[in-house]
Amino acid sequence: MGTGLRAEKPRVVVVDDEKKVADAYALRLQDVAAVSVAYDGREALDLITEGRPPDVVLLDRHMPGLSGDDVLEKIREQGIRTQVVMVTAIDPDLGVVDLPFDDYLSKPVDREDLYAAIDQQCQVLAYDLLGEYFRLESTRAVIETQLPEDTDDADDQVAEIETRLATTEARVRDLLPDADTLLDEFTGIDREPY
Template sequence: MGNVMRVNGPRVLMVDDEKKVADAYALRLDDVADVSVAYGGEEALAVVDDRPVPDVVLLDRHMPGLSGDEVLDRIRERDLRTRVVMVTAIDPGLGIVDMPFDDYLSKPVEREDLRAVIDQQCQVLAYELLGEYFRLESTRVVVDAELPADEIENDDRLAEIEARRAAIEERVLGLLPEAEELLTEFSGIDRGGY
């Protein structure tokens, strides 16, 4: 695997209760990602609840207090747009079949593999966000084409759609710069039909 990442400066949260381990993994990513570190489950949840949400969470399973498994469940309960990669020395076992993680790496993890998994997960996240972007953009374009301007201006729902669409567009382009062409092509479709 190479050192080249297609994603530009992803936001990564490294979670491990062993400070030396967490800091070592964070250091491996320092030149390619915006890395935050949490040394336990509660601290990790505080970070993911802050804005902006990390693109990828690298999560150890075995931690005192809140385990990585519990942190994973709480992240999923919050329905955050983040990818979670378990990075752990625990043998996975069949218990992982029902766990909602996005990838699983066994320690120790080489720098190239860590970077590759982050790049892959960020690309997957970008494509997931593209689906939501296309849905919101379609709604916005049809409303603009079909409804009177005064009706549009007085509807907070449409302002919320536009704000979400713009935020998703910015995040997608940050994760996957080549998506700009897809966004342009999608916006160029005539949805009015009249």
């Protein structure tokens, strides 16, 4: 772990309404992650929802306008596959029990703790996505063997699954150093047609 992270250049979005704080975290991460910064909740949602989702979002809880709690809720409602680490000066209380975050860090956060949290969340996301990859492969195998080959519906479903497989595989390979071994050993699921 020479850089402190196992994933090479994970995508991280830093969200904090205090510009100096957000920029300081981004500066700490610039050599080990592809970092984007947002200074409010609306800007954060724009960054998170455009293109490929970030791997980790470092999210301040208390911001004017759209709070970190609101941003977190919208991320989860939209089903965006990203890990959310709340990074805040507010000590956790029982109110956090119902918040669907993945980790919680109290400010100030030193470099080692920041790296450790991102590294851990990247690994969690990688294994979650690996499970999704295997589910998609299984679904593709069932569709290919159980539906008549000449149906447009089957072709469309397989094409959609293959697109999702490629996207999921790319993210797993980016996040998990031993992904090549895991994915190469998984050759699909053989199904005999009925």
